[in-house]
Amino acid sequence: MSQRKKVLLKVIILGDSGVGKTSLMNQYVNKKFSTSYKATIGADFLTKELLIDDRTVTLQLWDTAGQERFQSLGVAFYRGADCCVLVYDVTTPKSFDTLDSWRDEFLIQASPRDPESFPFVVLGNKTDVGEERRAVSAKKAGQWCQSNGKQMPYFETSAKDNLNVEQAFEVIARQALAQEESEDFGDGGFGGDVLDVNGMMERENSSCAC
């Protein structure tokens, strides 16, 4: 058997204010949805352990504030990321239009070694509102995901009704793991993030000050 290190995968969740980044994360990690969320100030993170093809990985999910003016914090928060999740709200066209700038900004600030191959996953959230209030079609979103060089996985989710959330994060985790492994082969990449997970993460116990 290979003596595998415990892997910490860092995932950054980005998107406009109010699209449901915190709700998605909370639904995935804590299986809860609340109607009284608070705006995220700066950033928060939650962790979750999961098994990917009998490998235990720790997913560290970074939830960020949506207001544009916090973008300068990106350099600090995005460092060492293995996957970036772009979230928009299917009822707000502008939140879809800004995906371009969220992606570009991420690539500038995180500066991954190979921007072309860095994994992004796109989530269109709030599908529970019903077709009559939807303002961005699945087709349009799908096209955007394809037009960016390599195909970005795309999911339509509802954090409120817990639709597609588990499936989306499973893919996110797999993408992050693949990225992490490719970085490992490729001489470190940016900042080795196979940290001393034993020391630090176990005490964290899937929670933070949220």
Place this chain on the structure above:
Amino acid sequence: MEFRVPAIWRDPGAPADSFYEVRPECTDVPKTRFRIKAGKTLSARKWHAAFSPEGHLDIGKTLSRIQHGGIHPSIRGEVWEFLLGCYDPKSTFDEREQIRQCRRVQYARWKEECHQMFPLIGSGRFITAPIITEDGKAIQDPIVLLQTNPHGAVLTPQNTSQAATGLARNDTASTTMEPEFSFVEVQPSSHVILDKKEIQWKLTLHQIGLDVVRTDRPLVFYEKQENLSKLWDILAVYAWIDKDVGYCQGMSDLCSPMIMLLDDEADAFWCFERLMRRLRGNFRCTESSVGVEAQLSNLAAITQVLDPKLHQHIETLGGGDYLFAFRMIMVLFRREFSFGDSLYLWESPI
């Protein structure tokens, strides 16, 4: 001089949060640790006794009591007006009344200016989706359409309280005020705004709305749409008069207590304005930094001197930038403590 009571007979005190009622279904809010105690907490009686017949306030005595036991919630608003520096303790009742009236007029004037630019200000309703593009063109967002034109849709109390997608409307206002703002009147789609300041301001309005529907929602106080729109109005007016800062996430957490403590909207505005004089630096952002980062470096420097071992430990963990304290300082521990406890923390200078 105070009569010392044996410990077992001493007033156990009322929990500080009993005055700020939480909706019963919200069980995950922090519990209060601070208690209001007779004899320690500044009471209404002690407060009123601290004024001379003309209205001069003995601030020294009052402050030391606040430091020991906080302020009773029934008088918190009027005491805070002094703590925040809205009024000089050496002024008289009459002088203060005059200043208050002037300030109310000034606030009304600014609010009217804002109302002229965007008629939803002061209407009891607000928006949570963008209304304008960076180059000043109106956005015909379906959510905005619903929010500005309540007759276009059936709104129920359930979906008005939904965070983020919330369709915000003041129920009482809609019955008393007839729909003078149809969508077209609010923003004609052909109209392009050229004034940069106005564009900048309008770009923040939906962000304020998005945060208003997410601020202190577990409190019964914010079940009233009227109070939500008060918060929106004050933050919108503030963003207009302080253009360097405008609106930044976190400010709604700081403004919310003022609305709860002061009944008059203009008075609440001026308390918030005073608070922001001290804190606005934290919210000023540039391309490369957020204002609060200066405070974080100070915190790092202080910790390094006071507790070098702790500082070293934080550095080892990779937290040397102290960004973990970002939110704590940005909203002055509003998220770490219960509503009542954080107010107690704010009013008790160490």
